[in-house]
Amino acid sequence: MDTYNIFLEYYDKIVRWINSPLEDEVEFLSKLIQKYMQKEIQSISILETACGTWVVAKEFEKLWYSVIWLDINPKMLEIAKNNLDEKNLILWDMTNFSLQKSFDIILCNYNSICHLLTWQEWQNFFTMSYNHLNKWWILIFDINTLYEFESITRDFAQFYTFWDDTVCLEMFKKTWGNNTDSPTIFYEWLIKIFKKAPDWRYDLITENVKENSFPINIIKKELKNKWFKILETIDFHYWEVNEESERVYFVCEKK
Numbered sequence: 611m612d613t614y615n616i617f618l619e620y621y622d623k624i625v626r627w628i629n630s631p632l633e634d635e636v637e638f639l640s641k642l643i644q645k646y647m648q649k650e651i652q653s654i655s656i657l658e659t660a661c662g663t664w665v666v667a668k669e670f671e672k673l674w675y676s677v678i679w680l681d682i683n684p685k686m687l688e689i690a691k692n693n694l695d696e697k698n699l700i701l702w703d704m705t706n707f708s709l710q711k712s713f714d715i716i717l718c719n720y721n722s723i724c725h726l727l728t729w730q731e732w733q734n735f736f737t738m739s740y741n742h743l744n745k746w747w748i749l750i751f752d753i754n755t756l757y758e759f760e761s762i763t764r765d766f767a768q769f770y771t772f773w774d775d776t777v778c779l780e781m782f783k784k785t786w787g788n789n790t791d792s793p794t795i796f797y798e799w800l801i802k803i804f805k806k807a808p809d810w811r812y813d814l815i816t817e818n819v820k821e822n823s824f825p826i827n828i829i830k831k832e833l834k835n836k837w838f839k840i841l842e843t844i845d846f847h848y849w850e851v852n853e854e855s856e857r858v859y860f861v862c863e864k865k
């Protein structure tokens with residue numbers, strides 16, 4: 611499923627300039643990878659799934675020689691192509707891909723896994739990662755927790771101003787399916803962009819982006835079922851994972 615087609619113009623500005631500065635994230639990920647690397651840095655092979663526009667990837671390319679990037683959105687990859695070697699960019703769904711190659715590290719960063727709406731898709735991503743990892747090497751991904759989605763849904767609308775344009779982000783809790791006793795829940799961003807038109811009026815452009823999450827204990831159980839050993843879970847902001855963690859990293863070893 612494509613995401614962020616309209617929001618794309620503002621994505622890096624909001625995500626990397628404001629919400630989660632690029633330097634912090636690259637430093638965090640580099641330290642994490644170096645903690646678990648078992649050989650020379652230059653010889654480590656990395657697959658970054660759901661790579662987005664390249665910003666994190668570009669920093670990785672400076673540090674590691676062998677990186678392949680994969681994303682489902684051609685528009686994201688179009689931006690990435692301006693900055694990265696095209697042959698290393700792959701348009702593919704991370705729940706179903708086959709690269710005929712295995713890697714030392716598979717990375718799925720900035721809660722990209724939350725764009726997979728069903729538990730089956732999360733399971734498929736874990737299977738794909740397992741299949742494409744070298745033995746004893748690691749999968750790193752992070753989630754927005756259910757606690758975080760519930761807080762965003764309840765608490766606020768976010769406003770960002772860029773020159774003459776204003777972007778408003780709100781999240782709503784939604785359900786789908788016919789089973790009213792046990793409806794399937796997901797969370798949906800409503801992105802409203804007030805874009806200045808040449809005649810001094812504003813055009814309102816909207817886009818919806820769906821996300822989902824699952825309880826940490828269920829994710830851990832599934833990873834263990836899939837023969838991963840969980841090396842650690844980390845709260846991105848406070849290190850210790852607790853019930854009010856908003857963003858949690860999982861570091862898992864292929865057994």
Ligand SMILES: C[S@@+](CC[C@H](N)C(=O)[O-])C[C@H]1O[C@@H](n2cnc3c(N)ncnc32)[C@H](O)[C@@H]1O
Pocket residue numbers: 611612613659660661662663665666680681682683686702703704705718719720721722725726
């Ligand atoms: C929140 S962005 C994160 C981008 C990047 N990882 C970063 O750190 O900036 C989520 C990305 O996941 C991608 N995505 C969503 N579903 C996907 C899927 N099934 N397979 C591959 N990529 C997917 C989107 O196209 C988008 O680029």
